[in-house]
Amino acid sequence: MPSSLPMALLAIPFAPLVAAILAGLFGRFIGRAGAHSVTILGVAVAFGLSLSALVDQLHGAATVNETLYTFAVTDGLTLKVGFLIDHLTVLMMCVVTSVSLMVHIYTIGYMHDDPGYQRFFSYISLFTFAMLVLVMSNNFLQLFFGWEAVGLVSYLLIGFWYTRPTAVFANMKAFLVNRVGDLGFLVGIAALVSLTHSLDYRDAFASVPQLSSASLLIGDSAFPALTVICIGLFIGAMGKSAQVPLHVWLPDSMEGPTPISALIHAATMVTAGIFMVARMSPLFEHSETALSFVLVIGSTTALFMGFLGIIANDIKRVVAYSTLSQLGYMTAALGVSAYPVAIFHLMTHAFFKALLFLGAGSVIIAMHHEQDMRHMGGLRRYLPITYATSLLGALALIGFPGFSGFYSKDILIEAIQASHTAGHEYAAFCVTAGVFITAFYTFRMIFMTFHGPERFDEHTREHLHESPWVVTLPLVLLAIPSVVIGALSVQTVLFGDFFNGVISVLPQHDVLGEIREEFHSPLDFALGALISPTLLLAMGGVVLAWVLYLKKPHWPALVQAKIQPLYRVLEQKYFFDWFNEHIVSGGARVIGTFFWKVGDQAIIDSTVVNGSAWVVGQASKVLRKAQSGYLYHYAFAMMIALALMLAWVIGSF
Numbered sequence: 001m002p003s004s005l006p007m008a009l010l011a012i013p014f015a016p017l018v019a020a021i022l023a024g025l026f027g028r029f030i031g032r033a034g035a036h037s038v039t040i041l042g043v044a045v046a047f048g049l050s051l052s053a054l055v056d057q058l059h060g061a062a063t064v065n066e067t068l069y070t071f072a073v074t075d076g077l078t079l080k081v082g083f084l085i086d087h088l089t090v091l092m093m094c095v096v097t098s099v100s101l102m103v104h105i106y107t108i109g110y111m112h113d114d115p116g117y118q119r120f121f122s123y124i125s126l127f128t129f130a131m132l133v134l135v136m137s138n139n140f141l142q143l144f145f146g147w148e149a150v151g152l153v154s155y156l157l158i159g160f161w162y163t164r165p166t167a168v169f170a171n172m173k174a175f176l177v178n179r180v181g182d183l184g185f186l187v188g189i190a191a192l193v194s195l196t197h198s199l200d201y202r203d204a205f206a207s208v209p210q211l212s213s214a215s216l217l218i219g220d221s222a223f224p225a226l227t228v229i230c231i232g233l234f235i236g237a238m239g240k241s242a243q244v245p246l247h248v249w250l251p252d253s254m255e256g257p258t259p260i261s262a263l264i265h266a267a268t269m270v271t272a273g274i275f276m277v278a279r280m281s282p283l284f285e286h287s288e289t290a291l292s293f294v295l296v297i298g299s300t301t302a303l304f305m306g307f308l309g310i311i312a313n314d315i316k317r318v319v320a321y322s323t324l325s326q327l328g329y330m331t332a333a334l335g336v337s338a339y340p341v342a343i344f345h346l347m348t349h350a351f352f353k354a355l356l357f358l359g360a361g362s363v364i365i366a367m368h369h370e371q372d373m374r375h376m377g378g379l380r381r382y383l384p385i386t387y388a389t390s391l392l393g394a395l396a397l398i399g400f401p402g403f404s405g406f407y408s409k410d411i412l413i414e415a416i417q418a419s420h421t422a423g424h425e426y427a428a429f430c431v432t433a434g435v436f437i438t439a440f441y442t443f444r445m446i447f448m449t450f451h452g453p454e455r456f457d458e459h460t461r462e463h464l465h466e467s468p469w470v471v472t473l474p475l476v477l478l479a480i481p482s483v484v485i486g487a488l489s490v491q492t493v494l495f496g497d498f499f500n501g502v503i504s505v506l507p508q509h510d511v512l513g514e515i516r517e518e519f520h521s522p523l524d525f526a527l528g529a530l531i532s533p534t535l536l537l538a539m540g541g542v543v544l545a546w547v548l549y550l551k552k553p554h555w556p557a558l559v560q561a562k563i564q565p566l567y568r569v570l571e572q573k574y575f576f577d578w579f580n581e582h583i584v585s586g587g588a589r590v591i592g593t594f595f596w597k598v599g600d601q602a603i604i605d606s607t608v609v610n611g612s613a614w615v616v617g618q619a620s621k622v623l624r625k626a627q628s629g630y631l632y633h634y635a636f637a638m639m640i641a642l643a644l645m646l647a648w649v650i651g652s653f
Helices: 007-025 027-058 087-110 117-136 140-158 165-196 201-206 208-212 225-240 249-255 258-266 269-279 288-311 315-335 339-366 384-398 404-418 424-450 458-462 469-493 511-519 522-529 533-551 555-562 564-571 573-626 631-652
Strands: 064-074 077-085 215-218 221-224
Touching: 007 027, 007 077, 007 087, 007 117, 027 087, 027 117, 077 087, 077 117, 077 140, 087 117, 087 258, 087 269, 087 339, 087 469, 117 140, 117 258, 117 269, 140 165, 140 225, 140 249, 140 258, 140 269, 165 201, 165 208, 165 225, 165 249, 201 208, 208 225, 215 225, 221 225, 225 269, 225 288, 249 258, 249 315, 258 269, 258 315, 258 339, 269 315, 269 339, 288 315, 288 424, 288 564, 315 339, 315 404, 315 424, 339 384, 339 404, 339 469, 384 404, 384 424, 384 469, 384 533, 404 424, 404 469, 404 511, 404 522, 404 533, 424 533, 469 522, 511 522, 533 555, 555 564, 564 573
Parallel strands: none
Antiparallel strands: 064 077, 215 221
């Protein structure tokens, strides 16, 4: 191990790994208290050291890009474990470990009576390790290891309650959909390695001038190498970060326990794709086609997944569709080269989205695992802390002035509107309209859950009470950054030089630079945003939700009846699941059955294998008759054979 690689940096990913091993393999010996104690300690150590690394970077510490271990060299290609610690890395490390720490504490209360208590703590600590390996990697091999590791652990966590058929279906769906995305990811990495002969980020980025003029043959056609590489990498991001059409696994991931929903949606798996594209900015900047592809996919996801949140009645699914939409916003920002803005929104979103998920979990605990908002109402009187913190999270999500989402989402929309990337007009419409949709479904959830008449039975009312402190403490701690983190960090992250030398943006794509020139400071931007149409749209969404679900609660049913065909489309989630299950999976089964019946049974088994045996058997029946056992029969056969041989010899002359 090189001496220049500090031991403190090594402890950041390995502390959660050691804790996961202890809780998973020795859980029966250390008990439930031991399992949660060791994993919380491991993640707390990782968080403390990540925070220290962030402070060091802010004070001018040099970027660390070192190899820890080389485990193979094959055909000149070096396979190694290494770490890249720069401003982007430390920001992601702090987001991952802080949210994970809150989820670990919250889990003590949420999973208190679950028989898989130690196993769950082992899994979420392992999840944290996998995500840290991903964000700290300095080469594509380690990136891919972390990429697949978060996919594997998400499979284990979504299907944690493996006796439920719906959970088994959901984790298999997530696993298979991500395999589709990972195929594109592998193609992108393979194409890059074939041209650069290296797995290192540093070598790949240094090769951009040569890659810009290189082509790849696909069939008989030549395509720009960087376009193929970037689209391949982004297809991987579409799977991990749940972008249309590879988004279908994320709503079903709600089958897992609520703590893992918060961890997946806020700080780990779904953020991996956003982080990866930002890390690969030196490559994406040189492919206009790839950037437009990213922009259109992201903006489509932002708007159309938001529509699904309007009709969802499961409180966790409303928040899940919100995640899909917000990931679309981040992806659209990547498509206009506003990588710092995407990462900034990723950071603010992590806190208020974790807050909303954990708040939903607190409601579910109080309602004895009832998740349908139609059976709630009036809960603010019984759950004052959950209500107050959830309201703060909702205000941050819709971008209410002063809250963290106000800074990150408004700058994101401004960046898309200022862009000239192909498709920016469509994207600007989607993300602007999405502001109204986001505010509407968010406060529909708040009003249906916490306001209005009580829609539950007397037995539930008698047992309603606020969640224990291990549940409410993480809510309070997450509410604080949900309110203030945007205002405290926008100057450093977006208006300062935080990402200089880390993220590459060509001058013609520098929309963030244009925003800085126009507004000069965060205060100027905030004052301008107060009179922007987006704020009016957000307030309009809140007012409409108030009218429909508090003042005129019978109107939604009337509206639904009027737009029944459209409602049917939304209810069926644009028929993506139907298409996958009947066309993709059904078609695969038909093709598989054809090859089984025709190829395997009819041709291979019946004709080739059994057919050859039949031919041998029939020939044996004929030859068996020649074996009579009589000497004169054999002598006669020899004479006939000798005569034929003589005839052949004479005929040849």
